Amino acid sequence: MSSKKVLVITYYWPPAGGPGVQRWLKFVKYLVDFNATPFVFCPENPSYPIVDETLVNEIPEGIEIVKRPIKEPYRFASAFSSKSTKNISSGIIPKSKKQSLIEKLLLFIRGNFFIPDARKNWIKPSVKFLSKFISENDIDSIITSGPPHSLHLIGLALKNTIGVKWIADFRDPWTTIGYHKEMKLTSRAKKKHRTLESRVLNNADEIIVTSNNTKAEFSSKTKQPITVITNGYDSHNVTIDKKDEKFTFSHIGSLLSERNPQVLWEVLSEIISESEDFAENFQLNLIGVVSEEVIQSIRYHQLDKYMNIMGYVEHKEALAYQMKSQVLLLIEIDSEDTKSIIPGKVFEYLISETPILAIGPSDSDVEKIIKSTNTGFYFTYDDKDNLKTKILSLFADYKSQNIEVNAVGLEQYSRKSLTEKLSKIIHRV
Numbered sequence: 001m002s003s004k005k006v007l008v009i010t011y012y013w014p015p016a017g018g019p020g021v022q023r024w025l026k027f028v029k030y031l032v033d034f035n036a037t038p039f040v041f042c043p044e045n046p047s048y049p050i051v052d053e054t055l056v057n058e059i060p061e062g063i064e065i066v067k068r069p070i071k072e073p074y075r076f077a078s079a080f081s082s083k084s085t086k087n088i089s090s091g092i093i094p095k096s097k098k099q100s101l102i103e104k105l106l107l108f109i110r111g112n113f114f115i116p117d118a119r120k121n122w123i124k125p126s127v128k129f130l131s132k133f134i135s136e137n138d139i140d141s142i143i144t145s146g147p148p149h150s151l152h153l154i155g156l157a158l159k160n161t162i163g164v165k166w167i168a169d170f171r172d173p174w175t176t177i178g179y180h181k182e183m184k185l186t187s188r189a190k191k192k193h194r195t196l197e198s199r200v201l202n203n204a205d206e207i208i209v210t211s212n213n214t215k216a217e218f219s220s221k222t223k224q225p226i227t228v229i230t231n232g233y234d235s236h237n238v239t240i241d242k243k244d245e246k247f248t249f250s251h252i253g254s255l256l257s258e259r260n261p262q263v264l265w266e267v268l269s270e271i272i273s274e275s276e277d278f279a280e281n282f283q284l285n286l287i288g289v290v291s292e293e294v295i296q297s298i299r300y301h302q303l304d305k306y307m308n309i310m311g312y313v314e315h316k317e318a319l320a321y322q323m324k325s326q327v328l329l330l331i332e333i334d335s336e337d338t339k340s341i342i343p344g345k346v347f348e349y350l351i352s353e354t355p356i357l358a359i360g361p362s363d364s365d366v367e368k369i370i371k372s373t374n375t376g377f378y379f380t381y382d383d384k385d386n387l388k389t390k391i392l393s394l395f396a397d398y399k400s401q402n403i404e405v406n407a408v409g410l411e412q413y414s415r416k417s418l419t420e421k422l423s424k425i426i427h428r429v
Helices: 019-035 053-058 080-091 100-113 119-137 150-162 178-182 187-202 212-221 262-274 277-282 290-301 317-322 345-350 365-373 382-398 415-428
Strands: 005-008 034-043 064-068 143-147 165-170 206-209 225-230 247-251 280-287 305-308 328-332 358-359 376-379
Touching: 005 019, 005 150, 005 415, 019 053, 019 280, 019 415, 053 064, 053 317, 064 119, 080 365, 100 187, 119 150, 143 150, 150 165, 150 187, 150 277, 178 206, 178 247, 187 328, 206 212, 206 290, 206 415, 212 225, 212 365, 247 317, 262 277, 262 280, 262 290, 262 328, 277 280, 277 328, 277 382, 290 305, 345 365, 358 365, 358 382, 365 376, 376 382
Parallel strands: 005 034, 005 143, 034 064, 143 165, 165 206, 206 225, 247 280, 247 328, 280 305, 328 358, 358 376
Antiparallel strands: none
């Protein structure tokens, strides 16, 4: 099998923090093991909502990384409201009735004047530069990773102008992603999104998605080949001395306004009022960005004295929290649109040897992964009684020092195994 040169076009690259950067950082790390030489194209001066400088140390040696300037509207918008701008760019969008006038204005502008997203101004200069770069470096194929989906439009333009082989990687869906409903889109804007999505799906040589539900959705929109390659876990050298002494429930990652499990807060409040032992031992760790609405809900249920808000932490520290905690919380919005969303942290949760307590919509991809790997428990938002029973059961196990996870079938989600799957697509196109 001859070696292939592949250009990865991504917005998120170290020092970007958060889950978006991990996918291609790890693919690039292992592609060289499967007869592929990766190049990376990313912005020179991006507006990352989260920064993690430690991830720079994980960039593989010898990889050629090409950076070009990008003009983003968030810098201009922050002159009006830096907090609202940062929240919106991070995905924290308040419910409509709680949005300020500035937030409503910013969302309307973002949704209707920057289609498909706020990085659209990077398309033309990138296409101009890459048309020459691809030829000069004998690149065999390109991979675009979205969101931001404007990067797929770079791939579309390069496909149409120079005929390069193109793989479109969708970390999330496009027109059905949940936050589109909060973007104040006009009918014209919605139509333009659907048109651009269709062009990408029907012109890419191969399409990669991260969930079976997204594959089912896209299969109704295109005849092009679609492959599911989930996110995954990588080996690491993080160790802990022991588990937390407290009965800690830890949520790692963003808790957006809509990702607010009232049923969980109700159950925890009830148990605390009923059990002095539980109240003395319980602690709720929130590690990452948390919306004000979620905090208010926790306070409303009188759980604020048990709440420990850590904010964003570096990746290795997040791994340590996963391993130290007694229970890991995984919360998804209760919506049809979120059944296909598999947060990247799920796969690190799987190898943490910590039970997962997940709440989300029924028949989601996350539910199938947790149940098939025997790594935790999944509940819908209307399953209060069973949720309460399970939390009490976990507390009993904690008291007897008998909380265990007997995971199965995890190797399929290792970053190296997933990269091998990706390499077969690269060599096929």
